[in-house]
Amino acid sequence: MSILLDNSTRVIVQGITGREGQYHTRNMQAAGTHIVGGVTPGKGGQTAEGVPVFDTVFQAKAATDANATCIFVPPPGAADAIMEAASAGIELIVCITEGIPVVDMTRAMLVVKEKGARLIGPNCPGLCTPGHGKIGIIPYQMFTPGSVGFISRSGTLTYEVVSLLTEAGIGQSTCIGIGGDPIIGSTFIDYLQLFEKDPQTRAVVMCGEIGGSDEEDAAEYIKTMSKPVVAFVSGRTAPAGKRMGHAGAIISGNTGTAQGKVAALQAANVPVADTIFEIPELVKKVLQ
Structure with a gap:
């Protein structure tokens, strides 16, 4: 599946x-x-x-x-x-x-x-199910079939983190880059719900970034999930009011900060990596 x-x-x-x-x-x-x-x-x-x-x-x-x-x-x-x-x-x-x-x-x-x-999407790299194919521009050669779902707002982070997972011997069920524009078609919660129902997926990695409240909303849903989630939030040193990479990655007032997102995820008992290099070990721990 x-x-x-x-x-x-x-x-x-x-x-x-x-x-x-x-x-x-x-x-x-x-x-x-x-x-x-x-x-x-x-x-x-x-x-x-x-x-x-x-x-x-x-x-x-x-x-x-x-x-x-x-x-x-x-x-x-x-x-x-x-x-x-x-x-x-x-x-x-x-x-x-x-x-x-x-x-x-x-x-x-x-x-x-x-x-x-x-x-x-829009402004996304698409999705990939290793062993079945891909839709979009994701470099397929770095993926390997397995049981970890992956969701990210950043295409580049998708490539980086999936490469680290594969190198660590952790295969993926399906990987999705959801898009970095202010208006996108589906949210983290939409995909978390699908992974929760997928019998092949045993855990999920979620990579967020500054801007909006999608990660905070996802944290509330994660509290109801039976499967573990590991997270990373990029943009921790971004200045307020300045767009960083994506049109949606902007801190407005007191909302959308990396610190607020990390706090919301930790409150949902989600292990949050300080750097992407910590993600594989955190995934191995939650799978044990």
């Missing part, structure tokens, strides 16, 4: 004929992902990376029975791409695009929720 992505997942790529779309489609195929088609308006009837290209997601869905999509569409059109996918009945939408205007994402989220789709 895994969450969200397995061998039955049928993926289309929106923006497949662009440079990024083509490059990452090849990488997803090499990882074993079942890519069944792509979408680029005006290029329907062509092929790209060995799969058919369609003008619309509706056409791609009807022809391929896809249930997931990966979006490589520039910011001005990315929100429309999300809404088109949700309206076409795509269940899992992974949007890699960074810099989508907040007002556009506000509209897109209304459609995503109305249609009952699940959105990962």
Whole structure:
């Protein structure tokens, strides 16, 4: 078992004929992902990376029975791409695009929720289920199958921490980069709930960062979980009012500080690593 992505997942790529779309489609195929088609308006009837290209997601869905999509569409059109996918009945939408205007994402989220789709991102690296494949830009070679779920707001932290876990002999069930923009499709709690129900996942690693209250909200949910969670919060030395890396990583007033997030997680009996290098040992302890 895994969450969200397995061998039955049928993926289309929106923006497949662009440079990024083509490059990452090849990488997803090499990882074993079942890519069944792509979408680029005006290029329907062509092929790209060995799969058919369609003008619309509706056409791609009807022809391929896809249930997931990966979006490589520039910011001005990315929100429309999300809404088109949700309206076409795509269940899992992974949007890699960074810099989508907040007002556009506000509209897109209304459609995503109305249609009952699940959105990962935007501004995310995607997800990976080792042994089954990946959707997005995550470097697949560092993953190994196992029983630890992984969730992070940072793509770079995803790569760093998963590499440390693999080197320590700790395999992963599914790994998700949820996105670093102010408005994202799913929260830590959404994925923690899925991992809690997944029989393969025995523990979860959660990497947060400054800004917002997602980690504090997750801490409250973790109190109800039967599975252990290990956490790390980046940005402990960030100055208030200055954006750090992600649009969502900004401390506003007295909210969103790393110290507040660490305190909330510790109150939920979550071991919080001071550095990412401590994470593997903490995971081994909670698995014992």
